[in-house]
Amino acid sequence: MKYALLLMGNVADAECGADEGPDPSEFMAFDEEINAAGIVVGGFSLEGPDTGVRVSTQFAETVVTSGPFAEGGDFVGGSYIIEVAGIDEAIAWAEKSPASTLGHIEIRPLADY
Template sequence: MRFMVMVKATKDSEAGVMPTQEDFAAMGAFNEELIQAGVMEAGEGLHPSARGVRVVFSGKDRYVLDGPFAATNELVAGFWIWKCASLQDAIAWVKKCPNPMRTDSEIEIRQIFSAEDFGEALTPELRAQEERQRQEIQSRAG
């Protein structure tokens, strides 16, 4: 199973407060442990929402909302993509994580859909297309 593990934003992260050298070292050690265990597939931090936008879809119309966005506790400050045997395994890894913020913080774990989750709606042709796209992405990242 694959999971997106999201570090929720805080007032500090939204204000652009950067991690300390000690914070980077602790998170680097944790990431190294994830990599050595074959869990971590990707992980990045995100700039504050003040530097982001949202594209809103309404029928055929699209419009752009500039950040910053309200409800800081609903924003994402960073993420990982992990491969774990179960949600319980992902929870166990998060419990080992150093606090990603200098204040109280939250990490949200969400399972990523796999092709099997979509049943008959994802036809063999669409599955083949998706697989070709994944291979193209991997070859470009290469």
């Protein structure tokens, strides 16, 4: 089954992206480990939430709003799309990620359309 591991942060967290968080080498080591396991089928890394825009069209009027957008300041910093046997294996990989010590990781099954 395919799952998205959404690496979540919060703009109000003083450690988010700061020196107090996990060392970048920890993220690189995790990236190497999960890729070497052969379960990664996709993913992405995003720029900070203040760099995005939201577009909505209502009543034929387009509104563009600058980020961040999520209530409470939560944002997606990146993701891994993995293919594993089930949710327990997806959770085990999320627990290994340094992102789980800094923010949190939301795990969502991919819809099979």
